[in-house]
Amino acid sequence: MKRRDLFGLAACASAGALALPASAASRPSALDAAGQLRALPLHGSPDGFAWRRVAEGLQFRIGGLTKSVLLYGPGLVRVAAHLGQCYTTQPSIVVVARPQPPAFDVMDTGDQLALTGAGLRVTVDKLSGALTFFAADGRLLTRERTTSPTELQRVEIAGSPSYALTQTFALTPDESLYGLGQYDEPYMDYRGCDVRLVQTNIGIVVPFMVSTRRWGLLWDVYSKMGFSDRPEGCTFTAESAPAGADYYLTAGTDMDTVIAGYRRLTGAAPMFPKAAFGLFMSKERYQTQQQLLDVVRRFRAEHFPLDYIVQDWQYWGGEKNGPNGPEWDGQWSGMVWDAERFPAPAAMARELHDQLHVKLMASIWPGVGNETELAHELDAQGLRFEPLHWISKKARIYDAFSAEGRRIYFKHAKKGLLDIGVDALWMDGTEVEVGGAAHDPREVEADIKGLGRNAMGDFTRYLNVYSLVTTRGAYEGQRATRDRRVLTLTRSAWAGQQRYAAMAWSGDTTASWATLRAQIAGGLNVAMAGQPYWTQDTGGFFVNFGGGQHNPAWREMYARWNQFAVFNPVYRIHGTSVDREPYLFKSLDPQVYASLLGAAQLRMRLLPYLYGLAWRSTHEGYTMMRGLAMDFPDQPALRKVDDTYMFGPAFLVQPITRAMFHPEAPPPLTVPAAQLRTPDGQHGLVLEYFAGINFDQPASRTVAPLVDHRWPDPPLGSVPPGLSGLNNFSARWTGEITVPESGDYEVGVEGDDGFRLWLDGQKVVDEWSVGGARFKGQVMTLREGQVLKVRIDYFQAAGGRLLRLAWRTPAQRRELAEAQRHIDQRQATLLPGGCDWFDFWTGQRHTGGRSVQREYTLHEFPLFVRAGAxxxxxxxxxxxxxxxxxxxxxxxxxxxxxxxxxxxxxxxxxxxxxxxxxxxxxxxxxxxxxxxxxxxxxxxxxxxxxxxxxxxxxxxxxxxxxxxxxxxxxxxxxxxxxxxxxxx
The missing domain is CATH 2.60.40.1180 (Golgi alpha-mannosidase II)
Structure with a gap:
């Protein structure tokens, strides 16, 4: 049975005879009055090429493939293809634009068709059905691969028919590709790269890509996708595309008009509140109402700029048996406040607003505790999924694909949060997070698919788009009930999410210079994927530096990270592990404090500039945070520069991404196998596994020759004997270490989640809590040949799995000290050509097209202003x-x-x-x-x-x-x- 498609795709049509072009007045529309496509007959040989002109463009058939080319406005074209049937009746949840019946011409030259409209010309190869796209001036944009450009395979998923899709384009050697979101990589240009498009904690998927040849490509497919660039072509794949191939090409004179075309298709980004361009102070987490208020009062007492204070999770009620106990509070994300720790949230909000002039943001989660009124109302209509949320044995994910589910969820958010004075919502875990798989897209994929079906269909098809639909509910609910501007923070994103006033942040990163460097490239690719607003955890979410904020190496990095954050669309400090309120460094490290204060004050001075750019983002589809290829697309030397960018039309920003004063220590070495012995003299340590995180039930016993474990994720690897899986287990290693040389060692453990270390019966490391990978050690003087009894305890909750016994030997510690004496405090910056540049700090004018370098203090970093700005x-x-x-x-x-x-x-x-x-x-x-x-x-x-x-x-x-x-x-x-x- 053939189905009508509500996405506006090519008509589900059977083969027919070749049609002559109709007059403009009599051309049939591809869409009916409701926006659904009509099935229009195509006339011609069943085995040949047949086509028809329609009001919005043209449709053709070649072999068994039916394909449409529909014009959506100047420089905007939609291409859709299927094998005669589309297996969906759902409208697009991404594209809100409708085709615009424009003035266009179709010319049949015998071996090809040429469709010419405003800003774009598309040709169709009648032998292969491949499309080629040209700009209005005749310049080649891109083309589908001539041989089998669109490959569709009928599949059945979750009992329903669909297509597996492969679509390939032939690129030119001189172009670079950007966008697609953020994947925790230090590079921007995707040429020659593979990308798995699956949401994760630290991965943001936005299926829009832009080219230096001034074209962009938006995929309206929601399943697991892949991108790869090889000599034979650039390929997109999709696991489940029930409508077949469905993409939009946007063309323009520059990347700004290309991205503006994406916004015309998917919706403009509304204005944020003006305060959103100040500083957000956040941490995991403020434990009480009193603590939160005291923090803001201290900001004001120190005259340190602040616009938002953020309350992270568990204000609704804490754990009853500790963070690793079996019974977590069933009030999880119930939009309620714990009466003991937050006794008067409305009064708290009033003081923040009226006396302290600060706005309040609070986090909410898609997982809803079983004991909440919200859960009861959702469950009455079957609007929560069965699998338990990883962090609470009493919470399950709500169905944001249901309009009723979104209505109920927002109703409680309004009653419990917005109505008492919360100004903005932080929608955490919107990948959607289920089983705690933070970083591995394979495990996230399995978790999401394990949810089964939602109100719109199976999760194989809707794998990547939970963030879009849940932020829709928050936005539409607020727009319907109050006139205050919406601002939503999410840990995920999808195409079109900008229209719901939602911005993504880059997830739970781990502090390192390499992470800071990767944040620059990732943030730029989110921006170049059409999302105007993005932010990140300044200082890194997890901080594994020994001593935390008391470690000068991390403090230097934190100061540099703030300098980068000032030139983010939104400036936000957040993280765990260390206290990072800036005023804490006033006495701890006055130089760092002066740097933090200078960065925050510069941000406030930039407000007129920032707000002007925000209006351009809303009004023109402008991009504030800009890869150099946006403004200098024809300078090949800049194509792969991924640590320098434009911020608006004026500023060239190069954050410093390496230590200049306190070098970051390399990872400690794994203790060699030769130094380990079991109690009975074998090489290695005795390893015992237990079911449960508290050594609840013995599972198996073996000898580990080396304590360096990165357990594989099921189903990709084996599970230790006696365990049913690789979550919620514990382990113990026992034996001896023989010291190879005399001197000062730093001995410790790197692990994720909890670990403890005993040496000769003394507990020297105690990190018994859920947390990301981190190293904790202790410095001690040891002598050559000394034998230490060793015991390591470990528990694994969910997510990352790592345990390593490691040390820094006396020789390595001497090398670190030597590196400290030879650190280079100069930084080189490649200035784009075609204009001059002013050093923002010194006023020195430089000619573009060359590299300049100088020394930078902790208060300065490479920041240049374009001549003419x-x-x-x-x-x-x-x-x-x-x-x-x-x-x-x-x-x-x-x-x-x-x-x-x-x-x-x-x-x-x-x-x-x-x-x-x-x-x-x-x-x-x-x-x-x-x-x-x-x-x-x-x-x-x-x-x-x-x-x-x-x-x-x-x-x-x-x-x-x-x-x-x-x-x-x-x-x-x-x-x-x-x-x-x-x-x-």
Whole structure:
């Protein structure tokens, strides 16, 4: 039986005879009035090529493949293909645009068809059905592979028919590819790479890719996907695509118009509250209402900028038997507050708002505790899945694919959180996290599929999109019940999620310089996948540096990480393991504190610049955090630069991603097998396995020649004898260590989750808690030939599985000390060509197209401003609304013509959508050395009608910087500057 498809795909049609082109007035539409496709007959030989012109483009058939090419607007085209049937009646949950019946031409040249519309031309090879895409100026964009470009195989999944899909494109050798989301990799360009598109804790999947040839590709498929680039072509695969192939190509004159096309298809990103561009302070977690308030009071006492305080999990009630006990609180994420630890949440919110001028964000989870009113209401309609959430034996995931499930979930979030004063929701674990598999996409895939079916279908088809549907519920619920702007933080994302005012962060990272470096590339690829907002855990979520915040190596890294975070779309500090409120470093490490304060104050000064960029993101589909290929696509030397980026049109940012003062120690060495003996003299240590995390039931006993275990994840590897699986077990190693040389050792254990170490009966390491991979050790003086009795206890809850007995020998410790004496404090930066650049800190002007280097203190990092930029700066504030009428500084960096639009509104509501907003456009004419302020456009209640502006024409060191101070009242005005002359 053939089915109509509601996605707007190619009609499910049988073969027919060749059709002559119809007149514009009589062309049939591919869609009916409800947006569903009509099955239109195609006429011609059943074994040959047949085609038909439709109102939105054309449809054709070749062999058994039916294919459509539909125009969605200038530079936007949709391609869909199936084998005569589409196995779905569901509308798209990603694309909200409808085809626009445009003026277009179709030309039949005998061996090919050519469809020409606004901004795009598509040709069809009649022999293979392969498509080739050209820009309006005739420039080749990309093409499908000539041989078998679209490969579909009928499959049955969860009792329903579907297609397995392989789609291949032929790329040009000179192009680079970006986007697709974040995969914890240090590179950006995907040429020659393989990517598994499955959501994880630290992986963000967004199936949109952009090319330096100014085209983008959006896949409207929701299952497990893969991408690979090989000499024979660039290939996308999908495990379950019931409608067949379904992709959109966007074309433009630059990457901004390409990404703007994606936003036209999937929805614009609404404005965040203005406070969202200040600092978010978060940790895992504030234990009590009093602690949270005390933190904010201390920020204010220190005059340290702060706009949001974040309450992480378990404010609803803590664990009854400890973090590893068998009975966790059934109130999990029930949108309620623990009466003992948070006795007056509404009063807390009022103090935050009225006295401390801070907003409150609180975390919620898709797992809902069985003892909550929310669970009872969901269960009454069968809207929770059966598998238990890993972190609580009394919680299960709610069905966000159900409109009723979303309504119930939001109803309780509103009652328990928003109505008492919570300003923003943090929707954690939205991959969706089920079994605690943090990083391995194979295990996450198995966990999600184990949920079975949701309200829309089986989870094989809907593997990747839980985050999209759950943030939809939060957004639509808030838009329907209040006029305050929505801001949602999520640990996952999908195409279209930006329209729900949701931004992803990069998950539970582990602090290291390598992680910081990878965050830069990952954040840029999220942005270039069409998501305008992204953030991350500044300082790394897990911190495995010995001594935590007391370790100078981590403190240096933390300072550098904040400098990167200031130039993220959203600036957010978060993590566990260490206390990282900036004021704590005031006495602990004054230099680090000064660096943190300087970074936060710079962020506040940038507010006029940031808010102008935010408006461009909403209004134009602009991208704030920009890979260099966005602005310099034709400079091949920049294609693979993945540690430097543009932030808006003005700033070139290169975070420092290595130690300059306190080098990070390399991982300790695994204790060699030659140094280990069992109690009866065998090589190695005795290893005993137990079922349960508290050595509940003996399972098996063996000898481990080396204590370096990375247990495989089922079903990919074996399970130790006596265990039913690789979650919730414990283990013990016993024996002896023989010391090979005299000196000071650091002996310890690297593990995930809990571990303890005894040496000669003394407990020297105690890390008995759920946590990521980390090393803990103790320094001790040992002598050559000394024999130490050793015992290691370990438990594994879920997720990562690692246990390693390790040490730093005296020789390795000497090498570390020597490295400290030879560290290089210089940093080189490759400046893009075609323009000059100003060093933000010194004012030194450099010619682009070459590398420059200098030494940087802990307070500075490579930050350059493009010649011709206009940079508006505000004063140093403690919160965004502190001085609405404060004077601004307008910096002009001469060297090219430029413009910048200042944007203002009430910062809180959606009245800007009704026109209550104001813009002022500034134009710099470099040849005439004039700055023109346009007349202010628009107004809104509470608008500052007049503002003092100090305009500075920036000049290199040793030259006079002309300044003008004016009062801008909304009328057009022009400032003239004399040529820069050297100081006498």
């Amino acid at each position: 206009i940079v508006p700066l505000g004063p140093v504030l403690e919160y965004t609304g502190q001085q609405p009428d404060a004077p601004w500084e307008i910096r002009i960096y001469p060297g090219a013509d430029s413009s910048f639009t200042l944007y203002e509104d009430d910062g809180e509501t959606y009245r800007y959508e009704r026109g209550e907003r104001a813009t002022t456009t500034l134009h710099w004419n470099d040849a005439h050395r004039t700055l023109k302020f346009g007349a202010r456009q628009g107004r809104y209640p509470g608008m500052v009608s007049r503002r003092t502006l100090e305009v500075r024409l920036m000049a290199p060191p040793g030259q006079h910087e002309p300044t003008r101070t004016v009062t801008y009242r909304g009328q057009a005005l022009t400032l003239n500057f004399e040529p820069i002359s050297k100081k006498p």
